[in-house]
Amino acid sequence: MYEKTFKMVRIMSKFPGIFQKIVYYFLQEKINYEAYYKNLQGKEGLEIGGPTQIFKKNNKLPIYPWLKSLDGCNFSENTVWHDRIEKGKLSYDYDNRRRGYQYICDAVDLKLIEDGKYDFLLASHVLEHIANPLKALHEWLRVVKEEGTILLIVPHKEATFDHQREVTTLSHLKEDFKNNVDEKDLTHLPEILKLHDYGLHNPTGDVESFRERSLHNYENRCLHQHVFDIDQLMKLFNHLQIEVITVDIILPHNLVILGQKTKKIPIKQLKKLI
Numbered sequence: 001m002y003e004k005t006f007k008m009v010r011i012m013s014k015f016p017g018i019f020q021k022i023v024y025y026f027l028q029e030k031i032n033y034e035a036y037y038k039n040l041q042g043k044e045g046l047e048i049g050g051p052t053q054i055f056k057k058n059n060k061l062p063i064y065p066w067l068k069s070l071d072g073c074n075f076s077e078n079t080v081w082h083d084r085i086e087k088g089k090l091s092y093d094y095d096n097r098r099r100g101y102q103y104i105c106d107a108v109d110l111k112l113i114e115d116g117k118y119d120f121l122l123a124s125h126v127l128e129h130i131a132n133p134l135k136a137l138h139e140w141l142r143v144v145k146e147e148g149t150i151l152l153i154v155p156h157k158e159a160t161f162d163h164q165r166e167v168t169t170l171s172h173l174k175e176d177f178k179n180n181v182d183e184k185d186l187t188h189l190p191e192i193l194k195l196h197d198y199g200l201h202n203p204t205g206d207v208e209s210f211r212e213r214s215l216h217n218y219e220n221r222c223l224h225q226h227v228f229d230i231d232q233l234m235k236l237f238n239h240l241q242i243e244v245i246t247v248d249i250i251l252p253h254n255l256v257i258l259g260q261k262t263k264k265i266p267i268k269q270l271k272k273l274i
């Protein structure tokens with residue numbers, strides 16, 4: 001459905017500037033703001049891998065100002081995306097000096113956080129960096145209350161340097177979960193090195209240094225371990241019995257999904273489900 005749009009996005013990504021903005025403006029479909037507001041306004045949540053620009057005031061999905069509170073979680077104090085992260089009370093500065101607790105722990109093992117602590121969980125451009133997404137989602141659902149919500153943003157593969165890669169299937173993710181694949185896994189590296197579109201994205205300047213950086217992925221987490229599209233993301237939610245509330249594409253490449261944890265899934269049963 002979005003084939004032509006994403007082709008245009010890939011072309012336009014080479015021409016940053018006002019013309020690009022105009023093209024995106026005309027290609028952008030209506031975003032279901034009401035659904036996000038209704039489900040997040042006045043609520044207490046956790047964000048993995050934040051803060052996120054798109055959630056700030058005057059950006060395309062400005063949810064931060066609606067929230068009652070937000071804590072943060074990152075895998076390390078040092079990442080390529082943020083200034084040094086300090087763990088602790090009021091260290092998570094997510095929106096114009098609004099602050100929450102900052103956890104330092106891996107998204108696949110939120111052992112510092114009790115079951116059902118939060119109303120909602122946000123993770124923008126995180127899931128694709130995780131080697132075992134079902135393990136992470138299991139944890140994310142655990143820390144969210146019954147009928148709480150999960151809002152994920154992943155890059156739609158067709159709009160990014162991953163467009164030549166195959167979408168990760170649900171059965172692949174189930175297999176990774178069954179085999180307890182850990183975050184050091186580099187199974188996808190040969191595929192990434194071969195199919196990454198260096199014309200669209202060349203973060204290290206040449207293929208050899210990209211390979212070198214990727215070999216240290218456990219330290220930097222830069223790899224897109226998996227790639228997603230709308231169908232696969234919806235299948236993933238259905239599989240976990242997360243009721244999909246809305247799915248939006250926010251150009252140029254954000255695939256946004258908001259879902260509600262259904263009352264019926266007792267946390268202990270989730271493991272069996274996966």
Ligand SMILES: C[S@@+](CC[C@H](N)C(=O)[O-])C[C@H]1O[C@@H](n2cnc3c(N)ncnc32)[C@H](O)[C@@H]1O
Binds near residue numbers: 129
């Ligand atoms: C691509 S950045 C996205 C930053 C921001 N959320 C955004 O959308 O612009 C990925 C973020 O997820 C964090 N991250 C990656 N893997 C993680 C993991 N396994 N556990 C916790 N955080 C992780 C990174 O450190 C970084 O903060």
